Amino acid sequence: MHLQLRSKDKKDFPGLFDITAAGHILSDETIGDGVREIEEELGIAVSFEELISIGVIKDQIHENGFFDNERCHVFLYNAETTIETLYKLQKEEVSGVVTADFQDFYKLCRGLEKKIAVEGFGVAEDGRKTAAGKTITTNDLVPHSPEYLLQVTDLISKKLKDRKSFWK
Template identity: 30%
Template sequence: MRRWWAAQRAQEQRVERAAGRLNVAERFNVAERFNVAARHVLFRDEARLRRGARGVTTAPLRSKCATLGPMAAQDGDEPFDIFDRTGKPLGVRKARRLVHRDGDWHRSVHVWVVLERESDGRRSDAEPWVLFQQRSPDKDTWPGAFEVAVSGHYRAGEDLAEALREAEEEIGLPLAPGDVIRLGTRRIVDDHAPGIVDRELQDVLLATTRRALAAFRPDPDEVTALLALPLHAALRLVRGEVPSVTGLMRQAPDERGAVKIAPRDVRLDEFVAARDGYYERALDTIRRRAAGVAPALWTLG
């Protein structure tokens, strides 16, 4: 699996080198010379291209890449290690689609991200803000719903350092094991979607950052938007004390590369369902840590 990803990265680097020798309007042709990984590279660099090429439109780039068809928000053949309910490895590897079909236990990682600055970038001396992502509409589970800022699976053979790649892939936030604090562990079964039984052993982690909301770089194939909520408002929402709260939403850049941030009212039913009290447990742990308390690790499920 690592060899496959190394080959993918080598291919992306060839795309980058080839694209670097072209003007913006020509770069869309790269997508026909390489596989669809080219589109990921080109779209990832699109804002930079706009800044560096005055008067050159990137519309042909989007138009041409769109002809490749929609990219899947996940790889159904991605291999997972299989575990029993207690977390004991069973020595079996299966493709993602088969794991979700058969309801096998597998590992995943959730990273809660707290903004140490206000969402507009100013230093915050008040309460922290908590970051959430809006899932891509192409996800096989909970499409379009809000959830924890970073969520992803351990691929077969991966450790935590490798699994934390999800943070950079999904929202553009590089993280290493030393950058996160473990909050607890969650065991969850989600069978709301027809034909999918998702049994996850989730490592629940916390990361803090001084980045402003506009500085994040969500992957449009994975994440539709980012939402920041004041911590206490988020707690009131998940406890059912209020029907909705107001946060700030970061939308994808427009055609000029400008990032739009605007107020957004959000309801609890717009989030991935968590009937085990997960959101309240995690947010309350974050609140206590912000107050200088070090709560014990917890287990849900």
């Protein structure tokens, strides 16, 4: 499970971990056009056909005068390399990427674990990648609605149980 660390320069939720990648589709775009967010934020050139849809999930974030109501199209991507070689981050958007064991993340989202270990890398001001390992809690995550995180992890879990269909 890969999580991106939002840049400290982001207006909304700076320095918090979020799903990788996230973005808004413009009114004149298709869902397939959303792959541009992946390349813009993470530097991964991926085609829409390489993504595995796991559903559309409603999410609401209402916090400190911030209101965000979305229908999130959620996809999985089978990255067959390490995160250090996979990602070329746009540091204005993303300042690091970490991996978490999916079962640990699943338990964290359900309150069955209070904290989990993650490892990955951050990007220094000079663009160098630096190793990053730490322990995170739900307070370190963008405050998606609890239902959103439960649904996302349920759908991923179901897809992983049927690995044959997931890994094509």
